[in-house]
Amino acid sequence: MFDQLHAYVVQNQTLSATLVSVLALVIAYFLALPREPVYPILPNVPLVDISEVKKGQVELGNLQDALATNCEKYRGQLWQLKARHGTVVVLPERFINELCYLPEEFVSLEAKNTDRFFTQYTRLTPTSIGHDPAHLLHCVKHDLTRNIGSLMKEISEEAEYAFNTSLGECNDWKEIALGDVLTRAVALISGRVFAGPELNRNPDYLQSIIEFTFVAFKAIEAISRYPVWLRPLAQFWVEEVRGIHRSLKQMERILAKVVPERLQLIAEGKAPSNLTTWHINSVPAEKKRDLTVHAHTQLVVSTAAIHNTTLLTTHIIFDMLARPEYIGPIRDEIADVLSQEDEDYLKKSSMPKLRKLDSFMKEAQRIHPLGLLTFERKVMQDITLHDGTVLPKGCCFAVPAYFMAMDPERWGNPEVFDGNRFLNLRGDNAVGGKYSFIETGIGQNDLIAFGHGPHACPGRFFLNNEIKVVLSHLLMNYEMKLQDGEGRPEDIVSADGIAPAYSKKILIRRRKNTA
Numbered sequence: 001m002f003d004q005l006h007a008y009v010v011q012n013q014t015l016s017a018t019l020v021s022v023l024a025l026v027i028a029y030f031l032a033l034p035r036e037p038v039y040p041i042l043p044n045v046p047l048v049d050i051s052e053v054k055k056g057q058v059e060l061g062n063l064q065d066a067l068a069t070n071c072e073k074y075r076g077q078l079w080q081l082k083a084r085h086g087t088v089v090v091l092p093e094r095f096i097n098e099l100c101y102l103p104e105e106f107v108s109l110e111a112k113n114t115d116r117f118f119t120q121y122t123r124l125t126p127t128s129i130g131h132d133p134a135h136l137l138h139c140v141k142h143d144l145t146r147n148i149g150s151l152m153k154e155i156s157e158e159a160e161y162a163f164n165t166s167l168g169e170c171n172d173w174k175e176i177a178l179g180d181v182l183t184r185a186v187a188l189i190s191g192r193v194f195a196g197p198e199l200n201r202n203p204d205y206l207q208s209i210i211e212f213t214f215v216a217f218k219a220i221e222a223i224s225r226y227p228v229w230l231r232p233l234a235q236f237w238v239e240e241v242r243g244i245h246r247s248l249k250q251m252e253r254i255l256a257k258v259v260p261e262r263l264q265l266i267a268e269g270k271a272p273s274n275l276t277t278w279h280i281n282s283v284p285a286e287k288k289r290d291l292t293v294h295a296h297t298q299l300v301v302s303t304a305a306i307h308n309t310t311l312l313t314t315h316i317i318f319d320m321l322a323r324p325e326y327i328g329p330i331r332d333e334i335a336d337v338l339s340q341e342d343e344d345y346l347k348k349s350s351m352p353k354l355r356k357l358d359s360f361m362k363e364a365q366r367i368h369p370l371g372l373l374t375f376e377r378k379v380m381q382d383i384t385l386h387d388g389t390v391l392p393k394g395c396c397f398a399v400p401a402y403f404m405a406m407d408p409e410r411w412g413n414p415e416v417f418d419g420n421r422f423l424n425l426r427g428d429n430a431v432g433g434k435y436s437f438i439e440t441g442i443g444q445n446d447l448i449a450f451g452h453g454p455h456a457c458p459g460r461f462f463l464n465n466e467i468k469v470v471l472s473h474l475l476m477n478y479e480m481k482l483q484d485g486e487g488r489p490e491d492i493v494s495a496d497g498i499a500p501a502y503s504k505k506i507l508i509r510r511r512k513n514t515a
């Protein structure tokens with residue numbers, strides 16, 4: 001009897017202890033859960049709700065209309081946009097200057113990205129792998145920009161290789177999907193600058209840097225479908241999130257030989273100038289051999305660089321083919337600039353002379369902004385704006401780039417495509433000066449497509465050279481036209497902005513008078 005009682009008590013004690021442990025684990029799990037960001041709603045500020053959409057509808061397709069209507073209706077005022085991913089305060093441009101120089105402790109691009117891209121699962125920011133973003137930013141902002149001049153020969157060589165290998169002889173008109181051909185060209189050029197000639201034509205490397213953006217965006221979409229409490233577990237079985245980890249591992253394998261060799265070359269003072277070298281030089285001693293941080297940097301910079309560049313270049317070419325009257329004068333300008341060079345490729349110093357091309361590129365970017373919103377930030381501490389409005393901690397804000405680019409009060413005739421618009425505005429201003437492609441601004445006739453202030457796209461100086469090399473190569477060596485009877489392909493308005501009809505076929509053939 002005593003034995004039975006003892007057994008019962010022991011058994012129940014074990015059961016109770018197990019139950020208590022399970023309960024403690026469940027409580028700990030819920031306490032450790034990242035919170036769904038709660039975006040405070042500003043009182044007395046108009047709220048426009050586009051979050052209620054039927055399944056299958058592209059939610060932010062409504063964003064274009066919502067911006068056009070409400071930026072006009074609330075001109076000069078703040079208003080709030082409630083979208084599926086949260087609420088964002090839409091700011092008129094008069095607030096940008098007082099916000100853009102505030103430190104990260106007040107307004108943060110990183111925190112906005114963390115919320116928006118679920119980076120604790122998707123690992124899309126350096127901080128999400130415990131790495132300081134300053135290294136990546138230093139490489140793009142300083143090393144890449146400073147080295148553009150010495151990289152121009154390689155950029156031109158790679159453009160030539162890319163088009164020769166994709167297009168072949170191409171003596172007769174050939175149908176191509178412009179987006180595909182440009183993606184490969186931009187990836188080869190970017191890879192040459194990010195990893196050098198020993199890797200950029202390696203099919204595994206090339207495929208990794210091209211596909212990572214798609215892998216990343218699928219993972220964001222997939223994890224967002226899970227309730228916040230399940231995400232810490234779901235990350236282990238959601239195939240798309242696992243895809244991110246596979247891509248990172250694959251890039252680590254690709255770099256496994258390169259990084260130690262590069263360290264050796266750096267020690268010998270013989271290292272080539274590219275992102276791999278700059279990043280090794282930038283990180284602290286204990287991370288120099290860390291393949292994870294180098295692999296992550298290669299993929300994250302590729303995500304920022306390759307697809308945006310391809311989409312913008314596709315927009316520009318579609319605009320040229322729809323308005324062939326611009327092509328002759330731009331070609332003459334390129335030929336003239338090339339004839340002044342002592343080598344047969346464009347140098348960094350050639351760029352300020354390509355004024356018609358620069359203006360055309362900027363006008364194409366104005367009419368087809370890749371992002372409808374820009375200058376997106378999260379508020380980290382309450383901020384009082386100059387008119388007394390308080391932006392509370394936790395809210396996100398953005399500036400309506402699309403509306404600013406198409407606002408009749410800023411442009412007079414915003415609907416008209418005028419390839420010489422910025423050429424005429426610019427007068428004698430040098431490149432980098434007002435109204436040139438790389439300039440960002442918030443005044444009359446300024447564009448903010450690259451953001452504004454200290455976080456404005458640091459890749460745009462490289463991009464400016466890269467796009468001009470690609471376009472010059474195509475214009476000087478090939479003829480292109482739209483398919484018979486077709487006008488400029490219709491843009492695709494999506495959750496991310498205004499993309500060109502990427503897979504649309506155009507016709508191309510080698511120019512008769514060139515080799």
Ligand code: HEM
Nearest residue numbers: 304305308309312375376449450451452455456457459463
């Ligand atoms: C058409 C091409 C591109 C567009 C439209 C574009 C646009 C932008 C925009 C709007 C931002 C955010 C700015 C802000 O919020 O103030 C940004 C940031 C950034 N871009 Fe670009 N970009 C392009 C190409 C590139 C390229 C080629 C690179 C690298 C080589 C690059 C690297 C970056 C980086 C690293 C940031 C983050 C800056 C920071 O956190 O301070 N981008 N870009």
